[in-house]
Amino acid sequence: MIPWNPHSWQRFPAMQQPTYTDPSELEGVLARLRRMPPLVVPQEVDRLRGLLAEAAAGRRFLLQGGDCAEQFKDCLPEAIEGKLRVLLQMSVALTHGGRKPVVRVGRIAGQFAKPRSKPTELVRGRELPSYRGDLINGLEADEAARRPDPGRMLEAYFHASATLNHLRALTAGGFADLHHPERWELPGGTGEVPAYRRTLDQVRESLDFLEALGGVQREVLERIDFFTSHEALLLPYEEALTRWIGEASAYYNLGAHTLWVGERTRQLDGAHLEYLRGIRNPIGVKVGPSATPDHLVALLDHLDPQREPGRITLISRFGATKIQAALPPLLKAVQGTDHPVLWSCDPMHGNGAESATGLKTRDFGAILSELRQAFEIHRAAGSHLGGVHIELTGEAVTECTGGSEGLSEADLAKAYETGCDPRLNGTQSLEMAFLIAAMMRG
Numbered sequence: 121m122i123p124w125n126p127h128s129w130q131r132f133p134a135m136q137q138p139t140y141t142d143p144s145e146l147e148g149v150l151a152r153l154r155r156m157p158p159l160v161v162p163q164e165v166d167r168l169r170g171l172l173a174e175a176a177a178g179r180r181f182l183l184q185g186g187d188c189a190e191q192f193k194d195c196l197p198e199a200i201e202g203k204l205r206v207l208l209q210m211s212v213a214l215t216h217g218g219r220k221p222v223v224r225v226g227r228i229a230g231q232f233a234k235p236r237s238k239p240t241e242l243v244r245g246r247e248l249p250s251y252r253g254d255l256i257n258g259l260e261a262d263e264a265a266r267r268p269d270p271g272r273m274l275e276a277y278f279h280a281s282a283t284l285n286h287l288r289a290l291t292a293g294g295f296a297d298l299h300h301p302e303r304w305e306l307p308g309g310t311g312e313v314p315a316y317r318r319t320l321d322q323v324r325e326s327l328d329f330l331e332a333l334g335g336v337q338r339e340v341l342e343r344i345d346f347f348t349s350h351e352a353l354l355l356p357y358e359e360a361l362t363r364w365i366g367e368a369s370a371y372y373n374l375g376a377h378t379l380w381v382g383e384r385t386r387q388l389d390g391a392h393l394e395y396l397r398g399i400r401n402p403i404g405v406k407v408g409p410s411a412t413p414d415h416l417v418a419l420l421d422h423l424d425p426q427r428e429p430g431r432i433t434l435i436s437r438f439g440a441t442k443i444q445a446a447l448p449p450l451l452k453a454v455q456g457t458d459h460p461v462l463w464s465c466d467p468m469h470g471n472g473a474e475s476a477t478g479l480k481t482r483d484f485g486a487i488l489s490e491l492r493q494a495f496e497i498h499r500a501a502g503s504h505l506g507g508v509h510i511e512l513t514g515e516a517v518t519e520c521t522g523g524s525e526g527l528s529e530a531d532l533a534k535a536y537e538t539g540c541d542p543r544l545n546g547t548q549s550l551e552m553a554f555l556i557a558a559m560m561r562g
C-alpha cells in the first residue's frame with residue numbers, strides 16, 4: 121500500500137467525478153477552500169465516534185436522516201427548522217418507545233453531491249447531462265446549468281456553514297426544550313399522529329416529575345447533540361476540507377462529523393476508499409446488492425485496520441424483496457471477523473418505484489417491510505440492528521405513497537419537490553419512528 125495523504129486518492133480510479141474544463145479556476149477554488157475555517161471541530165468528531173461505538177454495543181440507536189440532495193435554494197430557516205424538528209420528534213419517539221438514547225445525525229449541511237447511474241438524463245423530453253447535485257452542477261433544464269462549475273464548491277461551503285450555524289444556534293438555544301409545545305408541533309397541513317401526542321404528554325409528565333424531584337437540570341434538556349453527515353463523493357472538495365490535527369496526530373475531514381461512501385463508489389481499488397481510509401472520522405458504508413461477503417470483509421480490513429468501535433457503520437440497502445436473501449450471508453461474514461461494526465438500515469434506496477405518471481416514488485409499506493425484516497434477520501443471527509438511515513423532510517411533501525394519510529400515486533403531483541429521490545414527509549417520518557420504536561423492543 122502506498123503511504124496515505126489527503127491527495128493520495130488521485131492515484132486511483134475515481135468514479136462519479138465531473139470533468140472541470142478550466143484547471144486554474146479549479147485550483148483557485150480549492151486553494152481558497154483549504155484556507156477556510158473548518159465547519160466542525162475534531163472534538164465533536166471524536167465524540168460522535170464514541171457515541172457510535174456505544175450504538176454498536178447496543179446501548180444507543182442511530183437516527184440518520186435528511187434530504188436525498190440538499191439544494192442551495194432550500195437553505196431557508198423554515199426548511200432547516202423543519203428537518204431538525206422532525207428528527208427531534210422522531211428521536212423522542214425512538215427513545216421513549218425503544219428505550220435507548222438516540223444519536224442524531226442529519227444528512228444536512230453538505231449533502232450536495234449525487235452519484236448518478238447514467239451520464240445523461242431525459243428532462244421533459246430533452247437529453248441533458250445528469251444533475252449531480254448543487255455542489256457540481258445546476259438542476260435547471262439547460263446545457264449551461266448542467267456544466268460542472270468549480271465555483272459551486274465555494275457556494276456549497278457557504279451554504280453548509282449557514283445551515284450548520286442555524287442548527288447550532290437552535291440546538292444550543294433551547295429549540296429542543298420540551299417545555300415549549302409550539303416547537304414540537306407537527307408540520308402544518310399534514311395528518312395527525314395520535315401516538316405522538318400521547319408520547320409527548322407522557323414524556324412531559326415524566327420530566328415534570330423528575331424536575332420536581334430535582335433530578336434533571338433545565339440546561340441538560342435544552343442543549344442537545346446533533347451531528348452532520350454527507351456522502352463523500354466529490355473528492356477534490358473533501359480533500360480541501362481535510363486538516364492535520366497535531367494533538368491527535370491524525371487527519372480529519374472537518375466538513376462534516378461523519379461521511380459515507382455510496383453503493384456506486386466503494387470499489388476496493390478505487391479513489392473513494394483510498395481517501396476515506398486515512399481520515400479519523402467515523403465512516404458509513406452503503407451495502408447493497410452488489411456487495412459480496414469477500415468484498416465486505418476486505419473493505420473492513422481496508423477502512424478499519426485497528427478494529428476500532430465507532431469507526432464503521434454498515435448501512436444495508438437491499439429493498440424489501442431482496443434483503444431476506446442478501447443480508448444473512450453478509451452478516452455472517454462480518455460476524456466471522458473481529459470488526460466491531462454498527463449495522464444500520466437504509467430502507468429507501470432499494471425500494472424505488474416509478475408512478476404511472478413517471479415520478480420516482482417509494483411506498484411506506486415497502487420501507488416498513490425492509491426495516492421489519494432487517495430487525496428480524498439481525499435478531500435471528502444473534503446480531504442487532506443499531507440504526508436507521510432515512511431520506512426525509514419536515515415539509516408536507518407528497519413524494520412517497522402510503523402512511524396514515526393514505527397518499528396515493530394520484531396525490532404525488534400535489535407537492536413533489538425533491539431534487540433527487542423521494543422523501544418521507546413529516547407525518548410519514550414520525551409514524552415510521554413509532555413503528556421502528558416498536559420493532560426495537562422486539
Ligand code: PEP
Pocket residue numbers: 188235381382383384406407408437469
Ligand atoms: C444516497 O444515500 O442518496 C445514495 C445515493 O445511496 P446509495 O449509494 O446507497 O445508492
Ligand code: CO
Pocket residue numbers: 188189469511540541
Ligand atoms: Co437518495
